Amino acid sequence: MQIVVNGKTLELAEGTTCGEVLKEALSKKQFKNVVVARCEQTLLDLSASLPTGCSELFGVRADSEEGLAVIRHSTSHLMAEAVKKLFPEAKVTIGPSIKDGFYYDFDYERPFTPEDLQAIEAEMLSSVGADKPFIRSEMNIKELVSLFEAQGESYKTEIMQDLGGENFSLYTHGEFTDLCRGPHVERTGKLGAFKLLSVAGAYWRGDEKKKQLQRIYGTAWDSPKALKKYLDRLEEAKKRDHRKLGTQLDIFSTHEEIGGGMILWHPKGALIRAILEDFEKKEHLKRGYDLVQGPLILKRELWEKSGHYDNYRENMYFTEIDEAAYGIKPMNCLSHMLIYKSKIRSYRDLPMRMFEHGIVHRHEKSGVLHGLMRVRSFTQDDAHLICRPDQLQAEIITLIGFVRDIMKLFDFDYVLELSTRPEKSIGSDEDWERATNSLRGALDNLGLDYRVNEGDGAFYGPKIDVHLVDALERGWQCGTIQCDFTLPERFDLVYVGEDGKQHRPVMIHRTILGSIERFLGILIEHYAGAFPAWLAPVQARILTVTDEQKEYAEQVKQRLEASGLRVEADLRNEKLGYKVREAQVEKIPYMLIIGDKEKEAGSVNMRIRQGEDPGLMTVEAAAELINAAVRKPFLDGGMSYSFSTI
RNA sequence: GCCCACGUAGCUCAGCAGGUAGAGCACAUCCUUGGUAAGGAUGAGGUCACCGGUUCAAGUCCGGUCGUGGGCUCCA
Numbered sequence: 001m002q003i004v005v006n007g008k009t010l011e012l013a014e015g016t017t018c019g020e021v022l023k024e025a026l027s028k029k030q031f032k033n034v035v036v037a038r039c040e041q042t043l044l045d046l047s048a049s050l051p052t053g054c055s056e057l058f059g060v061r062a063d064s065e066e067g068l069a070v071i072r073h074s075t076s077h078l079m080a081e082a083v084k085k086l087f088p089e090a091k092v093t094i095g096p097s098i099k100d101g102f103y104y105d106f107d108y109e110r111p112f113t114p115e116d117l118q119a120i121e122a123e124m125l126s127s128v129g130a131d132k133p134f135i136r137s138e139m140n141i142k143e144l145v146s147l148f149e150a151q152g153e154s155y156k157t158e159i160m161q162d163l164g165g166e167n168f169s170l171y172t173h174g175e176f177t178d179l180c181r182g183p184h185v186e187r188t189g190k191l192g193a194f195k196l197l198s199v200a201g202a203y204w205r206g207d208e209k210k211k212q213l214q215r216i217y218g219t220a221w222d223s224p225k226a227l228k229k230y231l232d233r234l235e236e237a238k239k240r241d242h243r244k245l246g247t248q249l250d251i252f253s254t255h256e257e258i259g260g261g262m263i264l265w266h267p268k269g270a271l272i273r274a275i276l277e278d279f280e281k282k283e284h285l286k287r288g289y290d291l292v293q294g295p296l297i298l299k300r301e302l303w304e305k306s307g308h309y310d311n312y313r314e315n316m317y318f319t320e321i322d323e324a325a326y327g328i329k330p331m332n333c334l335s336h337m338l339i340y341k342s343k344i345r346s347y348r349d350l351p352m353r354m355f356e357h358g359i360v361h362r363h364e365k366s367g368v369l370h371g372l373m374r375v376r377s378f379t380q381d382d383a384h385l386i387c388r389p390d391q392l393q394a395e396i397i398t399l400i401g402f403v404r405d406i407m408k409l410f411d412f413d414y415v416l417e418l419s420t421r422p423e424k425s426i427g428s429d430e431d432w433e434r435a436t437n438s439l440r441g442a443l444d445n446l447g448l449d450y451r452v453n454e455g456d457g458a459f460y461g462p463k464i465d466v467h468l469v470d471a472l473e474r475g476w477q478c479g480t481i482q483c484d485f486t487l488p489e490r491f492d493l494v495y496v497g498e499d500g501k502q503h504r505p506v507m508i509h510r511t512i513l514g515s516i517e518r519f520l521g522i523l524i525e526h527y528a529g530a531f532p533a534w535l536a537p538v539q540a541r542i543l544t545v546t547d548e549q550k551e552y553a554e555q556v557k558q559r560l561e562a563s564g565l566r567v568e569a570d571l572r573n574e575k576l577g578y579k580v581r582e583a584q585v586e587k588i589p590y591m592l593i594i595g596d597k598e599k600e601a602g603s604v605n606m607r608i609r610q611g612e613d614p615g616l617m618t619v620e621a622a623a624e625l626i627n628a629a630v631r632k633p634f635l636d637g638g639m640s641y642s643f644s645t646i
Numbered sequence: 647g648c649c650c651a652c653g654u655a656g657c658u659c660a661g662c663a664g665g666u667a668g669a670g671c672a673c674a675u676c677c678u679u680g681g682u683a684a685g686g687a688u689g690a691g692g693u694c695a696c697c698g699g700u701u702c703a704a705g706u707c708c709g710g711u712c713g714u715g716g717g718c719u720c721c722a
Contacts (some may be wrong), residue, residue, distance in 0.1 A: 206719070360722090365719095582683085
């Protein structure tokens with residue numbers, strides 16, 4: 001038989017293994033880097049014989065995404081072997097590869113300790129040293145069930161039953177055998193660049209009603225160098241953790257006596273928020289939105305009518321006023337709908353776009369709270385668009401463009417996800433189809449990449465979510481665009497059509513930043529605390545060399561402020577080096593140094609937070625240079641913005 | 647909510663076989679007037695998260711509560 005590898009055509013005997021083929025076709029160096037083979041979309045063990053009908057074979061490199069996944073999966077087997085050896089009563093369940101590593105869930109009587117992890121790691125390394133081969137075999141379900149039951153491995157039976165089918169593959173290395181689809185590296189000696197990271201509880205099958213298992217997380221790479229690089233990256237990410245920088249830069253704090261998930265914004269943090277919110281309000285006004293505002297608490301009957309009382313009660317806080325029950329809002333839509341309903345609306349009034357920085361309270365479970373990223377009281381940049389059905393798609397296209405402009409301003413990487421109808425949902429097929437097509441059509445129309453999450457929509461309609469990535473490469477949902485057929489129905493929203501009859505409008509819930517809290521958390525990490533000039537709470541600080549320049553420094557400060565900048569003057573009796581260091585640690589974008597020289601020349605000496613120092617210049621030149629930096633991101637994004645109110 | 651770990655001065659952290667607390671930075675006062683990442687001296691700061699228990703004695707052991715962190719489930 002013939003096969004093409006790397007552009008070379010080889011003539012082969014039947015039963016040749018993939019490894020043998022690749023060894024023949026590739027250079028020694030190339031082959032050393034190969035972990036498994038690939039024929040079309042199928043990954044194959046190197047020890048597997050070449051499948052019939054395979055016309056072209058590829059070697060999968062250890063440092064490729066697919067190769068790393070194989071290494072990680074094999075390392076999880078290695079770990080399971082070590083755990084079974086050290087803790088024979090532990091039952092194995094599943095152990096997949098994940099981003100940057102792998103985990104394996106065990107059913108064991110007690111949690112593993114850090115000392116256990118060390119012992120497991122040592123045992124794994126000894127297995128690597130023994131260089132045991134991974135051997136694939138197949139058995140039918142009956143044999144397998146009795147095999148695993150004899151070992152007390154009850155979870156494997158459940159897995160096979162869920163998967164369905166008659167025959168399953170197994171992988172054995174040394175004493176350890178696991179049900180597994182594969183493929184794996186050839187030998188344990190190919191592994192070794194790994195580290196066990198943490199232990200955590202995890203529910204069997206991700207179901208909180210089922211038993212909690214002990215999960216061990218680890219990371220694994222193709223080389224010690226790559227492992228070190230990853231561990232260094234984790235260190236770096238810790239440095240820009242928004243919780244750490246938030247304290248360091250005096251942006252926000254939390255207090256045990258206030259309660260979990262509640263943020264106190266300090267002067268600098270509150271100023272950043274104000275700048276951000278001001279920008280957003282103006283941007284919305286420019287794009288045809290109306291600003292509206294509603295109260296924080298609304299009567300309980302309203303929440304009953306909307307369905308929130310039935311579907312969202314566990315997440316809500318309630319209170320009582322004059323013996324009437326009130327609910328603290330977890331969402332802003334109700335006020336907006338009542339504004340719509342406050343008078344008769346014509347088709348000419350649509351679309352109506354209502355925007356509010358709405359403060360909402362949600363009773364999130366205590367275990368999920370996380371710095372600014374997950375809190376119980378937060379501000380949404382929330383809008384509700386009410387439009388005619390025929391306007392839906394155009395509105396969505398404009399909306400996605402809006403999202404794109406804003407993300408560009410912050411220079412953010414983001415992922416768009418389209419979520420479709422879930423099993424538990426309401427509304428007609430026709431409504432769902434029209435709305436889903438509008439969302440999909442808008443994405444396609446703009447030529448954007450997106451992922452589809454089948455069945456992950458809200459119960460009232462499909463949605464597009466925007467996910468941002470933080471310093472630790474965790475994804476966070478921020479913006480969301482959700483279609484809703486329920487609320488217009490429940491609240492009987494109507495408009496008078498051209499025909500003089502009443503029609504039902506369509507409603508879109510949407511946010512762009514999502515929550516101001518979360519977005520700022522992500523921004524702090526994104527910029528490592530060094531906010532761009534337009535957002536920096538202090539844009540420039542004047543540093544005097546001695547007391548002699550105090551008066552002149554005050555004059556310079558006034559002139560810069562007159563040009564619209566946020567300026568501080570550090571007139572303290574401290575050495576210049578000390579003042580520079582402080583300003584640098586606070587990540588102030590521009591430092592203006594003033595000594596006798598500058599005072600006499602009527603100039604300033606500019607130092608910038610990173611990069612080359614512009615040096616000596618007139619006060620006016622400094623003001624213009626900083627103002628240009630403030631405007632630049634907007635011009636780059638094709639926007640304009642005036643800071644008149646800040 | 648569940649599993650595990652943690653909670654000592656504003657911040658970062660020491661402390662121990664159970665015998666009533668320590669450093670650096672920050673802060674205050676004084677000396678110093680010094681050109682681009684920390685000048686010096688002195689001082690003030692803690693009912694060791696909170697509540698209860700064991701003990702002659704608890705920051706140190708045990709239980710509970712609150713909070714924080716890593717995960718699970720959920721989510722902006």
